[in-house]
Amino acid sequence: MIFKNKFIKRFYLIPILIFCGVVFIFWWQDFWQTQQLLIAPSESKANIALHEPIQPITLQLELNESKVKLGDKLFHEPRLSGDNKISCASCHNLNIGGTDRLVRSIGIQKQLSFVNSPTVFNSGFNFKQFWDGRAETLEAQAGEVILSERVMGGGSWLEVINKLKQFSKYDFWFRELYPDGITSDNIKDAIATFERSLYTPNSRFDQFLHGNQNAITEEEKQGYRRFKSYGCISCHQGMLLGGNMFQTFGLFEDYFSDRGKVTKADFGQFNVTGDERDRYAFKVPSLRNIVLTSPYFHDGSAETLEEAIKVMAKYQLGRQLPQTDIALIIKFLITLTGEYQGKPL
Ligand code: HEC
Ligand code: HEC
Missing domain, CATH: 1.10.760.10 (Cytochrome c-like domain)
Structure with missing residues (x-):
């Protein structure tokens, strides 16, 4: 009798389990569909660009x-x-x-x-x-x-x-x-x-953004991480790593009194707007192909990237960077050199 009782008890469990199973399948389908909606169809795991503050340069432009x-x-x-x-x-x-x-x-x-x-x-x-x-x-x-x-x-x-x-x-x-x-x-x-037509797509960094993890080395990735964590990215971002905003040159310390010999050209955007808040503000320059375009800054005062980065850290971020981090950031900046008409610049 005891055996029969146990068997009947277990028999009753079966419909309950089936019910739970069905509920779970419906919930899972719903959950899965929402996930698919959240991840846009074009987005694959490979497309890193969607999550980064820098976008790759358009590969093809329609021009006459x-x-x-x-x-x-x-x-x-x-x-x-x-x-x-x-x-x-x-x-x-x-x-x-x-x-x-x-x-x-x-x-x-x-x-x-x-x-x-x-x-x-x-x-x-x-x-x-x-x-x-x-x-x-x-x-x-x-x-x-x-x-x-x-x-x-x-x-x-x-x-x-x-x-x-x-x-x-x-x-x-x-x-x-x-x-x-x-x-x-x-x-x-x-x-x-x-x-x-003078756009330069397909830099190694852009290839990385397009999903090729091996397009840049581990050190270059570290340089990119430093570039973001120190805050360079707050001004140098978007497709050009610049070219989309004005910023005052000398936010943390007075660049111009340190350099001396201030000219009208140093007033920057103030010369256009006449607004006192725009004095010493400049268009944040693009960092694309930056290794090729020394000397740097509107006054051409920095001969090397190392000098330019030290000045940026001091005057724009109020920091002094360790030499190793400067070297890593330079390695990252080198990956930004693109191609013109299919050939590396
Ligand atoms: C004598 C040298 C010289 C010549 C010639 C010259 N440029 Fe320039 N170009 C400059 C300088 C210097 C600036 C920066 C001026 C400024 O910002 O006030 C500049 C700025 C520019 C910019 C702005 C880029 C940016 O990032 O803001 C463009 C575009 C440009 N020039 C295109 C041209 C074109 C097109 C011509 C011919 C019609 C030309 N330049 C002739 C020296 C020159
Ligand atoms: C608060 C905004 C801001 C931050 C943060 C910033 N920059 Fe800049 N950067 C600028 C502006 C503005 C200029 C142009 C200054 C000038 O020449 O008048 C510039 C110029 C440069 C140049 C020279 C580009 C050229 O073509 O002459 C380099 C290189 C550069 N920045 C790299 C960096 C790096 C690396 C960092 C982080 C350590 C950084 N910047 C942080 C705003 C910023």
Whole structure:
């Protein structure tokens, strides 16, 4: 009798277990579906970029190739300058990182620029142009320097256009692309389109962001971690690690009184807005291809990356970094050198 009782008791357990099982299966399905919704379909474990404060540079941009070609010619055209000697490429040499590697650039009649020339590579992604952000677009930027007496001294648009018209090839090329032929707007449009083509994707760091864990070494990863943990990332972030905000130079200590010889160009964004809060504020520069573009800072005062990082740590973060960490950050920065037209810069 005792045996029979036990058997019946166990028999009753079976429907209860089945019920629990069914409830569990329904709950699991629901849970699983919510998880799938939370993880967007395009997101795979491999795509590290989605969780990082830095995004890879777009691999492919749709641009009008004929405009790019014409813009390339104009970018290298000294006839845009007053003395027919200076082109954009004089100060933005594409073979040396899109700069001139000088502390200050040499303009028409050997006049020195007030600030260091930034690279033109990836400039199409900047939220504004120039250190002080005074040009909203690449078109406005190009228009300013062609006419500027200090940079290219092109004189007036009429003079520039007449000079280009003397070369029947330009007349032909422009007419093929623009119904109104050679005009100031069309010159600016072609140059700006060419500049937008100067993007440098596929750096080793971007390959890492795209999911290739082996694209950068363990030390380079450590450098990236330091870059984030010290707070460099708070200003140098996004696709360019810069180019998307203004920041005061000298947040923790007075950079300019330490350096001395303050000029108007050191006032930065203040020169554009007249707002006292913008004095000494500059567009945070991009760190893409940074090993190629020394000297550094708007005043070209840092010759090496090591110097630049020490200055940044001191004045922007109020810290002194151990030599080993500086070396690691430099290793990380080297991984940011990308490719132009499929070839490493
Ligand atoms: C004499 C040297 C020189 C010439 C010639 C020159 N530039 Fe520059 N370029 C500079 C300097 C210096 C700056 C920084 C000026 C500033 O921020 O006030 C600059 C800034 C720029 C920027 C802004 C980049 C950024 O990150 O803010 C772009 C884009 C640019 N130049 C494109 C051109 C184009 C296009 C031409 C030809 C039409 C040209 N430059 C001619 C020296 C030159
Ligand atoms: C509070 C914002 C801020 C922080 C934090 C910051 N930076 Fe900068 N960084 C800037 C600004 C602004 C400039 C441009 C300064 C100038 O030349 O006027 C700059 C310039 C640079 C340059 C020179 C770029 C060039 O093309 O000339 C390098 C390199 C650099 N930063 C690296 C770093 C590193 C590494 C760290 C962390 C140790 C860091 N920055 C932290 C705002 C910041």
